[in-house]
Amino acid sequence: MIEKKRSFLHDAWRLAKPYWSSEDRWWAWGLLVAVITLNLTSVYINVRFNMWNRDFFNAIQEYDWAAFKYQFVVFGVIAVSAIVVTVYQIYLQQMLQIRWRRWLTRRYLDLWLDERAYYRLQLEGSVTDNPDQRISDDLDRFTRSTIALTIGTSGFLNAGVTLVSFLGILWGLSGSAAIPLGPLGEVEIPGYMVWFALIYAVGGTWLTFKIGRPLVRLNFDQQRYEADFRFSMVRLRENTESVALYGGEGRERRNFIDRFGYVVGNFWNIMKRVKRLNWYTSGYTQVAIVFPYLVAAPRYFAKQISFGDLQQTADAFGQVQTSLSFIVNSYAEIAEWQSVVQRLSSFDRRARDIAAAARAAQPIEVTRGGGGLAVAALDVDLPDGRPLLRSITLAVAPGEFVLIAAPTGTGKSTLLRALAGIWPFGRGRVRIGEGRTLFVPQRPYLPLGSLRTALLYPEEDRAVAKERLEEVLREVGLGAFAGELDAVDNWAQRMSLGEQQRLAFARILLTEPAIVFLDEATSALDEKAETALYALLRRAPWRPSVVSVGHRSTLREFHDRVLPLAAAGREERALPAAG
Secondary structure, eight states, X not given: XXXXXXXXXXXXXXXXXXXXXXXTHHHHHHHHHHHHHHHHHHHHHHHHHHHHHHHHHHHHHTTOHHHHHHHHHHHHHHHHHHHHHHHHHHHHHHHHHHHHHHHHHHHHHHHHHGGGHHHHHHHHGGGGOOHXXXXXXXXXXXXXXXXXXXXXXXXHHHHHHHHHHHHHHHXXXXXXXXXXOGGGOEEEEETHHHHHHHHHHHHHHHHHHHHHTTHHHHHHHHHHHHHHHHHHHHHHHHTHHHHHHHTTHHHHHHHHHHHHHHHHHHHHHHHHHHHHHHHHHHHHHHHHHHHHHHHHHHHHHTTSSOHHHHHHHHHHHHHHHHHHTHHHXXXXXXHHHHHHHHHHHHHHHHHHHHHHHHHSOXXXXXXXOSSSEEEEEEEXXXXXXXXXXXXXXXXXXXXXXXXXXXXXXXXHHHHHHHHHTOOOSEEEEEEEOSSOEEEEOSSOXXXXXXXXXXXXXXXXXXOOOHHHHHHHHHHTTOGGGGXXXXXXXXXXXXXXXXXXXXXXXXXXXXXXOSEEEEESTTTTSOHHHHHHHHHHHHTOTTOOEEEEEEOOGGGGGXXXXXXXXXXXXXXXXXXXXXX
């Protein structure tokens, strides 16, 4: 258990530490110092309230009208000070939180995108689930909970300073208590109320750990189930037309209900555990209200202390007991924070491991140089290690068009991923010629934004004349969209798959890559459109090398050679060059 706590605190520190030495460190430390100063001021105000309690109730006991009125003036000054401090303490905490979250979000986005870690994480499936949720939600929870639990108005720092400040007050007010020991007489215990507060808090903390420990795992699972449920609805939104054409509403609804069932089932378990915890903590808190009066009552009724002293003692005891009971009062939030730290730490470690592995020597060695494409002794495996393709050997000359033909499911698309250097499972050597390389998948990616952005992706800031963009749209058969270059829309939903594939060819014409890899890039087009698009590439003045993957027989006439994938490296069939 101790080792687990050390590991958790180490992970939390490792996640938090980089921000305080980052480029935003001056703001970070400045805000931290300001919040801590206000924290200390808040504790001092509480001490003043404690002293005011004594003077106010003594004035009541002594029927001192002038002192009674004066204490209301004192109360007004202390109350206004408390309000100002509280307002700015929360405001500056929120400022620190949003700056910290902004910095962490940028850092984790870089980590997610570095060396295509997002792609490798997707290949792993459930090993690191919902990285988007970890970046969007967990970072918010992490910064908010870390600040609240450490320097917040009820955080650890406040509890520690309050404890130190009120221990002296309570020790001085407690006096001594004689504890009878039977035949052995009795023993005097100085500051006995401090010891009562300590025993009460330590016992309460131990029971809180016993009752609330399962909440850490339950909160971890709840965040995962919530993210899975949200992701399933995003998937429907991205594929509305396909679902509508299939009439798949019933199946989607069952999927939503099933995933939400995990959310509800796990939340029920959280509710039951929190109910047990609340039974205990509520009783603990209620008893704490009267406990100091019970302990201090003998001295009051013995007329050793005044009514004001009794109130000051009870208040000081409450402050000490609350400070010592920090874990009891904050356990639910601590459990949630711990689950967030676990999720972020596992994501952080896995993404870094992936980036480090990608920067190391790769089993599939991809180099740049010369012209065209050369593949030697390339083996491609599935993620679980099973062989998919073996001994792929391929040579494509500059300006040559080669078709890799095979039935669906043979591994054609995976082969292109290996050539692109993003498929990590396998071994062999790939040499890609110098110049730009463009990989065009069956379903092109269209980012949110304007049509101009979609055309120039991923270099949307590249300056290209409007006339050139309109010309390219007309060349690929999208002339109807030429007047909407600056229109912002969800183009992936507005355009049909065939129109999206035409747009992908427009990107090729704008990019002028030396090598183009086409993965079923015309599968949604008719033969006439397919012929027109390939003709554009055949006539391209920069003479690109083209490697196409597909199984449609109509593709053969556009290529110089056909390479049957099942006989890769052993059987090539030359075709007449397409005109």
